[in-house]
Amino acid sequence: MRLNTLFLKKLFVLSLIFAFIAGVNASAFANSEHNETVLKDSAHVTEAHAEGEGHAAGHGEEPFEPTKVIMEHISDSHDWHLWGHTSIGLPVILYTEAGLVTFNSSEFHHDQEGTHVVEKDGQKFVRFENKIYYAAETANEKGQYLTLADEHPTNAKPLDFSITKNVASMFLSAIILCLVFFSVAAAYKKREGKAPRGLQSFIEPIIVFVRDEVARPNIGHKYVRYMPFLLTVFFFILINNLIGLIPIFPGGANLTGNIAVTFVLGTITFLVTNFSGNKYYWKHVLAPDVPWWLYPIMLVVEVIGLLSKPFALIIRLFANITAGHIIVLSLISLIFIFKTLYIAPVSVAFVLFMDVLELLVAFLQAFIFTMLTALFIGTAVEEHHH
C-alpha cells in the first residue's frame, strides 16, 4: 500500500515535469529565437533517433508523422526491421494467375511507395504500403508503377501468402512452445510421480490453473476432451502476447493484435463450440421455448448470438493487444513530437508503466480468451435434466 502511494506520487511528479516541458516547448516554438536554436540542436539529435525508431519518417527533413509510424509498427510487414535501414528479408510467396511466385522481400529494397519493380517469372510486382500489387506498365509522375485513386492503388493484387514478420514470429512462438512443452513432458516422464522441478514447476501451476479454474468449472466432467485445445489456445496467445512486448528482434511483432490471427482463433473456437453442441444446445438455438410466432425473430437473434460470441473474442483480443502497442508507441513518439530529449525520461517512465500493465494484460487476455472458449463449449455440451 505504501509502495503504491509512493509510486503514484512519483507518477504525479513526472506528469508535472511533463506538463512543464510541454509548456516550455510551446512557448519556445511561439517566441524565443534563442530557444529555437537550442531546440534545433536537440531536435537534430532526436531526428537521428527518429530515423532509428521510425525509419519511414526519418528521411532527412521529412516531418515526423506519429500515426504513420505507429500504424507501420503495429501492422504486418514483408521485412523484419532490425534498426535504422537494416532489416531481414523474408520470403514472399505470391499466388498469381500464373502459379506460385517466390522471392526474397529484400528485393523491394525497402520500397513502400510502388516505385521499385520486382520482376519474377515474367511478372512484375510493386509494393505499396506493405501490400504487393501487379505493377503497371508505366510509371506515373511520382515514379510509381501504380494507378492511384484517392491515394489508394487500383491495381490488381496477387494472393499474398508471404512469410511476413507476423508469420515468422508465429513460427518462432510455435518452436518455443514445442521446445518448452516437449521438455516439460519429458521431465514428467523422467521424474514420474515426483515433485516438479525447474521449468516443469513453472509450467505446472499454469496447466493446473487452466484445468481447475478454466476447464473444469465451465465445461464440467467432459472437460478432459477439451483440455488439449484450451491449453494450446492459452499458451499460444500467451507466448505471442509476451513476444509482442519485447521491443527488439526477434520480438515486437504485433501478432495477437492482428485481426487475421484473432479471427482464426475465434473461428476455431466457433467451430469447436458448435461441433460439440448436443441436442439440448441445438434445440435451444433452433427451437427455443417461446411462442411459435416469435420464431422468425428468435431464430435471427439466436444465430446472431452464435456469431457474436466468437466475434467478441476476436475483437477483444485484437483491440486489447493493439491498444497496448499503440499506447507504448505513442508514448515513445512524444519524444519525436516534442523534438526534445528532455521528454525521454517521462516517456520511458510511462512506457515502463505501460509495459508492466501489458504484462498483466498478456496473461489476462490469454486467460479471458480461454475462459470464454471454455464457457461457450460448456454451454454447448451441457446436459439438461428436466
Next chain:
Amino acid sequence: MDLVTPSIGLVFWTTVTFFFLFILLRVFAWKPIVSALNERERSIEDALNAADKAKEELTRLNQESDKLLKDARLERDKILKEAKTLGDNLIAEAKHNAQTEGAKMIAKAHDEINAQKNAALAEVKNQVASLSIDIAEKILRKKFENAGEQQTLVAELLKDVKLN
C-alpha cells in the same frame, strides 16, 4: 481500415501453424503432462487415504489394547478377590475344624478322666471293702482273744482309718 481487414496470407499461416501446433502439443505434450498430473494427484490422494486408514487402524488397535488391558485388570482383580475369599474360607473352616476337634478331644478327655475317676473310685471302694474285710477279720480275731482289747482296738483302728 487495413487494421481490421484480415489478410488472407496471415489467416492461412495462422490456421496451418495452429493446427500443427495443436496436433504436436496434443500428442507429445498435453497427453503425457495431463495424464502425469492426474496420475500424481491420484497417487497423492491414495497416499492420504492410506494414511487416514492407517490412523484409523491405529486408533482402533489402541482402543482394542486399552480394552484388553482393562479386561485383564478386571480379571486380575476378580481372581485376587476370589483367592482372598477362598483363603479366608479355608482359614475359617480350619479354625472351625480345629475348634470342633479340640472340643471333641476335651470332651473325650473329660469322659476318660471321669471313667478313670470312676474306675479309681471303684478300686478304692474295692480296697476299702477288702481293707474293711481285713480289718473286720483282724478285729474278729482279736475279739476272739480279748474282748476288751478288741473293742479298744476297733475304736483305735476306726479312728486311724480315713476314707478318701
